[in-house]
Every structure is written in structure tokens, then in C-alpha cells.
Amino acid sequence: GLGDRVKITNCYSYDQDPDIVAKAQSGALCYALNQGAGELIYYQNIGEDTYPLFDTTHGIVKQMNETGYATLYVPANDVALSAGVEAYAGIITGNVLQLKDALQTVPAATAVVLKGSGYYSITPTTGAEALAENDLKGTAEPLEATGTQYVLAEKDGVVGFYQATGTIPAGKAYIEYSSAPVKAFLFGDSATGIADVKNANDANATIYDLSGRRVEKVQKGIYIVNGKKILK
Numbered sequence: 001g002l003g004d005r006v007k008i009t010n011c012y013s014y015d016q017d018p019d020i021v022a023k024a025q026s027g028a029l030c031y032a033l034n035q036g037a038g039e040l041i042y043y044q045n046i047g048e049d050t051y052p053l054f055d056t057t058h059g060i061v062k063q064m065n066e067t068g069y070a071t072l073y074v075p076a077n078d079v080a081l082s083a084g085v086e087a088y089a090g091i092i093t094g095n096v097l098q099l100k101d102a103l104q105t106v107p108a109a110t111a112v113v114l115k116g117s118g119y120y121s122i123t124p125t126t127g128a129e130a131l132a133e134n135d136l137k138g139t140a141e142p143l144e145a146t147g148t149q150y151v152l153a154e155k156d157g158v159v160g161f162y163q164a165t166g167t168i169p170a171g172k173a174y175i176e177y178s179s180a181p182v183k184a185f186l187f188g189d190s191a192t193g194i195a196d197v198k199n200a201n202d203a204n205a206t207i208y209d210l211s212g213r214r215v216e217k218v219q220k221g222i223y224i225v226n227g228k229k230i231l232k
Contacts, residue, residue, distance in 0.1 A: 024051040027082075027119030030061040046082040046121040059121030067159045070114040071152050071173035072106065073138025078128035080105045085116030089134040092175065095212065096224075097161060098188040101131060111138030111173035113152070136173045143168040150175040150185055156214070157206050158226070160186040183212020186224050
């Protein structure tokens with residue numbers, strides 16, 4: 001007889017089916033297999049490998065969340081990012097975090113903000129240049145928040161660095177800020193971080209002043225409208 005039956009899940013047939021081939025090449029298959037296994041087993045350099053491999057020298061596949069932002073800190077080695085995602089240093093100006101120095105390779109022990117979409121791979125590499133400026137920090141081990149750390153989050157539809165509670169996971173970036181607490185460090189969208197005031201008072205806009213208080217409309221001054229700095 002066949003003995004006890006075993007339920008098998010997350011199995012895929014890699015053939016010439018266009019949908020399966022596309023999922024394999026995009027990293028979706030590699031990500032799904034690891035999620036199903038509950039551990040990191042498969043690796044893939046997206047854009048180079050056509051399917052997942054058991055080779056640990058290849059990339060770890062991750063999926064960008066719906067906000068289009070994530071953070072990364074790899075203490076041991078430089079890493080290369082696949083196309084579709086870029087890494088940025090963060091420079092604090094007031095309570096605005098300016099993203100600068102778009103990178104495809106990240107130096108070891110350097111905390112960065114990632115921006116992109118879909119699936120991407122993080123592959124060990126060498127030769128990444130150190131960043132001249134960066135106000136982001138990273139943790140190689142889980143870190144208990146003490147009230148002075150701010151981590152990436154989305155609140156009221158606005159993505160930024162908000163005061164952390166509980167444990168900051170290993171491999172994540174954060175801001176250490178011990179002065180008077182601020183509501184959040186929100187992203188600037190250019191070298192100056194100042195956007196056009198057009199449509200700033202749209203009925204559906206989410207508006208904050210620079211102290212982090214939510215307001216109903218833009219008046220004279222600088223405001224954060226839907227995550228962008230607005231000057232009026």
C-alpha cells in the first residue's frame with residue numbers, strides 16, 4: 001500500500017507555461033517557496049537567474065510592501081540590489097528626512113531606505129563605496145525601543161519614520177533622536193523637499209504642520225501634504 005498520505009503544498013511545475021516562467025524569473029516563485037517552507041531555502045539573483053536555486057551565494061528574495069518603502073541593514077558584507085529597487089541614505093532636516101544618493105550597491109553595516117515595487121533580490125557583493133552622510137542607523141540584533149528610536153511606518157496614509165515601540169527587528173534601519181519627541185520624520189521629495197502648493201487644499205489631502213499636528217487646510221508656511229513638503 002501507499003501507507004500514510006502526505007499533504008504537499010507550495011509545489012510548482014517549471015515548464016514552458018508562460019505564467020510559471022514569468023513567476024520564476026520575477027522572484028515571485030522563490031519568495032513563495034521560502035514563505036511556504038517557513039525558512040530561507042531558495043536563492044535567486046533576479047534579472048540573472050531564471051529560477052530559484054539552492055546556492056547561498058545568490059540573492060535573498062524579498063517583496064516590497066504596498067507603501068513602496070522598506071529599510072535594510074546588512075552588517076557583514078556589501079550587497080547588490082536587483083533592478084526595480086534603489087537604496088537611499090537619509091539626512092535629517094528639521095523633522096523631514098531627505099532621501100539622497102540613490103544606490104544599487106550598499107556598503108556593509110550601512111542603514112538605508114529602500115524604494116521600489118514588486119520582488120527584488122539582495123546579493124552579496126564587494127566594492128561598495130562608503131556613504132559620506134547618513135543619519136540612519138541599523139541593528140544587527142533585535143533592539144528594544146526606548147522612546148528615542150523612530151522606525152519606518154505608515155500612519156493616516158503618510159509614510160515616514162514614527163516613534164518605535166516594542167522590538168525593532170534585526171536587519172532594519174531606524175533614526176535615533178533624543179531631543180524633544182517629534183511626531184514623525186517625513187520624507188522630502190527633492191533636494192529641497194519643497195513641492196508646489198497646487199492642490200494642497202484638496203478635500204482628500206492629509207495635511208500636517210512641521211510640529212506633526214494634523215490640520216484641516218494649508219495656510220502660510222511649510223506643511224506636509226500627502227507626505228510632501230508644501231511651501232505657501
